[in-house]
Amino acid sequence: MQEKMSGILQDIRIAMRGLLQRPGFALLAILTLAVGTGATTLIFTVVSGVLLKPLGYQDPASLVALHVRTEKTGDRWGFSYPDFLDCQRECRSFDGVAAWTYSGGTVSAPGQPEYVDGRQISSDLFSVLHVPLTQGRSFLPAEDQRGSAPVAIISTRLWQLRYASNPQVVGMPLTYEGKAYTVVGVAPPGLQLDGDVDIFTPLGQTTEPRMQYRAAHFLHVLARLRSNTTLAQAQTELALFSGNLAKQYPDSNAGMTLVPHTLQSELVQDVRPTLWLLLGAVSLVLLIACVNVASLLLTRVVSREHEFALRLALGASRWLLVRQCFVESGILGICGGLLGLLCAMFGTRPFLQFWPGRLPRAEEAHVDWRVLLFSLSLSILTALIFGLMPALRANKSAIETALRSRSRNIAGNARKPLSGFVVCQIALAFVLLTSAGIIGRTLLHVSSRNPGLDVHNVLTARVAISPEALSSPEKARAAWKELMDSLRADPTVQSVALTDTVPMREGENVVNYWATTTPPPPNQAAESLAVGASPDYLKVMRIPLLRGRFVDEADRMDSRQVVVIDENMARHAFPGENPVGKLLWIPSMGPRPVLVVGVVGHVRHWGLAGDDLSRVQDQFYYPLGQVPDQLMKFFSSIISVVVRTNIPALNTVDTVQREARGAMGDQTLYELRTMEQLVSASLDQQRFLLFLFAIYSGVALLLACIGIYGVIAYLTSQRVPEIGVRIALGASRSDILGLVLRQSLVIVLAGISVGILASFATGRILKSLVPGVQTSQAAIFVIVLPLLLAAALFASYIPARRAARVDPMVALRYE
Amino acid sequence: MAETRQPLIQIEELTKVFYTDEIETHALSGVHLTISKGEYVAMSGPSGCGKSTLLSIIGLLDTPTAGKYLLNNKPVENLDFGDRSRLRNQEIGFIFQSFNLIGDLTVYENVELPLTYRQKMPSADRKKRVMESLERVGMAHRVRHYPSQLSGGQQQRVAVARALGGHPSILLADEPTGNLDSRNGEAVMELLQNLHREGATICMVTHDPRFAKHAEREVHLFDGKVVAEEELQKLMADVHA
Numbered sequence A: 001m002q003e004k005m006s007g008i009l010q011d012i013r014i015a016m017r018g019l020l021q022r023p024g025f026a027l028l029a030i031l032t033l034a035v036g037t038g039a040t041t042l043i044f045t046v047v048s049g050v051l052l053k054p055l056g057y058q059d060p061a062s063l064v065a066l067h068v069r070t071e072k073t074g075d076r077w078g079f080s081y082p083d084f085l086d087c088q089r090e091c092r093s094f095d096g097v098a099a100w101t102y103s104g105g106t107v108s109a110p111g112q113p114e115y116v117d118g119r120q121i122s123s124d125l126f127s128v129l130h131v132p133l134t135q136g137r138s139f140l141p142a143e144d145q146r147g148s149a150p151v152a153i154i155s156t157r158l159w160q161l162r163y164a165s166n167p168q169v170v171g172m173p174l175t176y177e178g179k180a181y182t183v184v185g186v187a188p189p190g191l192q193l194d195g196d197v198d199i200f201t202p203l204g205q206t207t208e209p210r211m212q213y214r215a216a217h218f219l220h221v222l223a224r225l226r227s228n229t230t231l232a233q234a235q236t237e238l239a240l241f242s243g244n245l246a247k248q249y250p251d252s253n254a255g256m257t258l259v260p261h262t263l264q265s266e267l268v269q270d271v272r273p274t275l276w277l278l279l280g281a282v283s284l285v286l287l288i289a290c291v292n293v294a295s296l297l298l299t300r301v302v303s304r305e306h307e308f309a310l311r312l313a314l315g316a317s318r319w320l321l322v323r324q325c326f327v328e329s330g331i332l333g334i335c336g337g338l339l340g341l342l343c344a345m346f347g348t349r350p351f352l353q354f355w356p357g358r359l360p361r362a363e364e365a366h367v368d369w370r371v372l373l374f375s376l377s378l379s380i381l382t383a384l385i386f387g388l389m390p391a392l393r394a395n396k397s398a399i400e401t402a403l404r405s406r407s408r409n410i411a412g413n414a415r416k417p418l419s420g421f422v423v424c425q426i427a428l429a430f431v432l433l434t435s436a437g438i439i440g441r442t443l444l445h446v447s448s449r450n451p452g453l454d455v456h457n458v459l460t461a462r463v464a465i466s467p468e469a470l471s472s473p474e475k476a477r478a479a480w481k482e483l484m485d486s487l488r489a490d491p492t493v494q495s496v497a498l499t500d501t502v503p504m505r506e507g508e509n510v511v512n513y514w515a516t517t518t519p520p521p522p523n524q525a526a527e528s529l530a531v532g533a534s535p536d537y538l539k540v541m542r543i544p545l546l547r548g549r550f551v552d553e554a555d556r557m558d559s560r561q562v563v564v565i566d567e568n569m570a571r572h573a574f575p576g577e578n579p580v581g582k583l584l585w586i587p588s589m590g591p592r593p594v595l596v597v598g599v600v601g602h603v604r605h606w607g608l609a610g611d612d613l614s615r616v617q618d619q620f621y622y623p624l625g626q627v628p629d630q631l632m633k634f635f636s637s638i639i640s641v642v643v644r645t646n647i648p649a650l651n652t653v654d655t656v657q658r659e660a661r662g663a664m665g666d667q668t669l670y671e672l673r674t675m676e677q678l679v680s681a682s683l684d685q686q687r688f689l690l691f692l693f694a695i696y697s698g699v700a701l702l703l704a705c706i707g708i709y710g711v712i713a714y715l716t717s718q719r720v721p722e723i724g725v726r727i728a729l730g731a732s733r734s735d736i737l738g739l740v741l742r743q744s745l746v747i748v749l750a751g752i753s754v755g756i757l758a759s760f761a762t763g764r765i766l767k768s769l770v771p772g773v774q775t776s777q778a779a780i781f782v783i784v785l786p787l788l789l790a791a792a793l794f795a796s797y798i799p800a801r802r803a804a805r806v807d808p809m810v811a812l813r814y815e
Numbered sequence B: 001m002a003e004t005r006q007p008l009i010q011i012e013e014l015t016k017v018f019y020t021d022e023i024e025t026h027a028l029s030g031v032h033l034t035i036s037k038g039e040y041v042a043m044s045g046p047s048g049c050g051k052s053t054l055l056s057i058i059g060l061l062d063t064p065t066a067g068k069y070l071l072n073n074k075p076v077e078n079l080d081f082g083d084r085s086r087l088r089n090q091e092i093g094f095i096f097q098s099f100n101l102i103g104d105l106t107v108y109e110n111v112e113l114p115l116t117y118r119q120k121m122p123s124a125d126r127k128k129r130v131m132e133s134l135e136r137v138g139m140a141h142r143v144r145h146y147p148s149q150l151s152g153g154q155q156q157r158v159a160v161a162r163a164l165g166g167h168p169s170i171l172l173a174d175e176p177t178g179n180l181d182s183r184n185g186e187a188v189m190e191l192l193q194n195l196h197r198e199g200a201t202i203c204m205v206t207h208d209p210r211f212a213k214h215a216e217r218e219v220h221l222f223d224g225k226v227v228a229e230e231e232l233q234k235l236m237a238d239v240h241a
């Protein structure tokens, strides 16, 4: 045993000496590996933090999110409040069931007015999550009722900012949305419910009408599985339970099933495909790097054949030779891996800065034992991969050479494995290049699409209206009118409108509708995006009016309820007819049918790329002037202002913000975005992927070129005598150049053929993961093929030219 | 009879100096040599006297440092690489000591190789030439074999066929029997003699006096100079003394 150890130590010493003797080779190999393992470890760090690491809650495996599934809409998170209450009362699979929904508003005291994100939660949310409060208590069931005293739980941030971290904060007052609340607890830092939350209020105190409707699906529902209940058992119970609900309330619940998902899978479902895609792509880069180092090592082993033969002759076992090869590749692998790990440690944060939109659990992505383990196994695995070929080779060639007297014929004999390496590299680089090409073309293609409106010089913003205005519907309407008037007074402002839904921004309302007097079966109704708008909306957005009229000032509470539909809805609801003057039934707007007064163009609301794939293709507009009084307060929390400006919209931000203060100075605009920014952000995912794939494929191309260069240089160095003979027989320089380039061309073309086959498969994967991707790749091949060919031939041209300068005298001098 | 022959190679005052690491090696210092068409010349001399160097200059593999070289009455000492390649391909047939067949190519392809470097030679013509020269060396039955499947003597015969295929003005052989046993060596010598009888011009380097006797004329090289036989004996005696 000890002998073995000292043998290995000896091997390490020899390998180190060998590497130090050729520092260029060692450096190239280590850097190549560092690029590969670094990029892979970095992406794995993100994958590990976001997808693999258990949630920060206690016992996360038993936390489930309950979804509503219908045949038509698939799986969605939206629960209605009555369904939630029934489920909470009746389902035996769970220790607790909790619900929450989005809210938010202005906190005006203590301290300066500020808009904060809030959540309305059921009283047992914290206990279901097993998250203890850092101060005070969570809501009591009695507080989770209409008419009980207003209480709030605040975030650690608010506690520090507004109460100076006062340990006696419990029981202190807080003014939120113009109403006096009592603070009963402080939430721990870092707690997220689909984003950061500053204030929690009891869901049950809400008086909004939607709390009563089983058809209003607006709640996220979480549940804690009972200790020996499985997900499958819970699913069975929920199926039974939803069946009963459907029988009891066929109007709202027919065809509807409740299904449990583990919370983790729900949180990250949107980014999961992208992350795996990136990890896949980056693994290809790593593979190319491995292949590069393998071919570097292989050429080294081949040139050491005589040394190996000698060692064999001196009595070394074959195993010892193989071991020495592995020791050498192991050292390289570990050095490269360590360097790669460093890259990942320092690169993860900057990398996440580039992530488009919000990456859930991004804060979890850092180098931990999981990443260390991954990185270590990666280094060892890569060392094995790229050490294996040389080791096999050392073994075989050593015997051959030892048994064979020196042969006189001129031939390359390491060509096959080496060429195989290059074929792999070219194929991998080709796949990455075409993927980048596919994404790039998609981006080009979709960014030239017509968004359906004029995006230039439009500013959009959410509004935290003066809390004073919320005290009555009349005051609210007056405040909104005043806001529009003061904005209109600004000389840089051309027109102003209000809407509850800004195109390509989060926050939208999808409702059912039908165009027949008898309603369709439950959950079979068509769906449309419902947009509340003020009369100037069309003018601000410059959406084309196709027929009839848009909503106008005459559409008021006391006049006939009207809607304006988009061209898609016109086609679907009234095929081949003029929709103007027709009736539509839209339950969310009341039991009476509404009158269609106009048709406008379709707007790509779900993003330039995403809109085509959206389940909901129809859109309609209704006048904000016809929003009933009891909903005015709710609407006031979701209305945004859109402004068309005379000068570039970004330059008006400050003045618009100032004009919007209101008479009391307690009004503020937030999330100010130009329409151009929103359109551009709708392609962030594609742009981000293009950015990464461009880097990956650039690195891959570079590595592949280094690989080709190394292999062709090696092969031609082996062919020097042969080339000398050819020149002696009258070959010209161009004959020799052609000879070498043809050899590399054969290898490159083989690689490209494999690459083409593989890229059909990857094209399909991309299509399923990235919105807007088309799989027809011919146009991309036209660009990628010559690019790769040119790069590969350039890389082989250098050794080829050297070969053409071989002195024909070697033919005479050779032995 | 020799006087009526036309000169093929005329060399005057030829010198070749190699510079390596600031050391000058005078491989050839003032060589005069004429080889006529149809002649069979054997070149001999001790190792390192410059035989291979002279042969490589005759064969246009290398250029002289100074001196004159007329091939077919045309000066060739200052041609560039491309012109020398072309002339070499057309006028010179090489036979090497170590055969220098290319292991990846079949016998047929090896013989065809120099012809493929010629511009515009129809493949039918090539095929005819290849088969012709393989028949002349008695290797036509081995066209599909690879060099490694042949004996040394057979390989050298294929190499001779490769040199013949281009219908060169002269065959240059640098110790063609050096890597062969005596029986195979004899066979190759016989082959060269037959070729000479059929009209080929041959210049062969050998230090085996038995094989030198096959030639019409023997040229002795000593220390980079051509010397007469008697002088060589004397010089050699001096060296040994």
Ligand SMILES: Nc1ncnc2c1ncn2[C@@H]1O[C@H](COP(=O)(O)OP(=O)(O)O)[C@@H](O)[C@H]1O
Binding pocket: B018, B019, B020, B025, B026, B027, B046, B047, B048, B049, B050, B051, B052, B053, B054
């Ligand atoms: N490329 C070269 N560089 C330096 N010296 C050379 C080179 N080729 C030959 N020589 C030297 O020139 C001399 C003649 O060599 P060579 O013609 O090979 O002799 P021979 O073939 O008669 O044995 C020798 O001293 C040899 O070392």
Ligand SMILES: [Mg+2]
Binding pocket: B051, B052, B053
């Ligand atoms: Mg020699």
